[in-house]
Amino acid sequence: MAAQLNEQEAHRYVLMKSKRKQQQMLLSRALLSKALAHFDCTLNRAYEIFNYTTLILDNKSQTFAISITHSGDMAAIILSDQPLRLGIDIEQIKKRNFAELAKEICTKTELALIKTRKNIEADFYQLWTVKESLAKASLRPLTDLYQCDCSAVLMHDRTSIHWHGVIYTVTCLNLQGYKIAIVIDSKEKVLLKQI
Known part of the structure; x- marks a missing residue:
């Protein structure tokens, strides 16, 4: 190759x-x-x-x-x-100090929801991969996405997020030991084909 x-x-x-x-x-x-x-x-x-x-x-x-x-x-x-504006992120799940990392990357709404759900590792990776994918799709710095409320992805593996005037369709996937997020702007119907 x-x-x-x-x-x-x-x-x-x-x-x-x-x-x-x-x-x-x-x-x-x-x-x-x-x-x-x-x-x-x-x-x-x-x-x-x-x-x-x-x-x-x-x-x-x-x-x-x-x-x-x-x-x-x-x-x-x-x-x-x-x-299309699109982004994808995959993260290998590793042990980390998620409480400190979450404080850095999460909005107040996301942090409040994480506290009620009691699975900070899964929630952190769900939010991190979505924000990373949104940064790629929107061509904005990742640090800007720390202010984007992505709490809907903690409740639904497929949802929409409105960010800077664009509605993105977000799909979250689990693969043994990995978290994946796919973000596509929602202006058109898009057929996703997994390979």
Whole structure:
């Protein structure tokens, strides 16, 4: 798969000191290649990924909205041939001081709800992955999302969140040892296909 990386990414790959980061890059590009096959497209060395939001294939006429994430031994992507705002985040569940982290990233409403639910680890990861995905979809700094009330995702794995004039559809998934959030702007009906 390394042979399919474009020149810029091949250079980044060689400079990576972490084997895990190299594996994550190759895994995400393998997923990208597989996803593109559903659009009758192929990934070859003549592609460009801009700001991790837009994929342009070599013919320059075909563009895709894209979001890429990786954590631990996993990688995930979301890809659309429509000009959508989208984001995806995957997090490997690890032991942490969730009470302190929650105070930093959560709104007062989220903190109050977390206290009533008594599962701070699951709630923290649910909120973190959603906020990370929203940051990617909205192209806003993650720290801005600390002010976004995402408490609805603690009650529903699929919901909507209004942020800076855009309504996003949020889908939360659990995978053994990982939490995943997918965010797509809701201006159009979108069919999600899992690969």
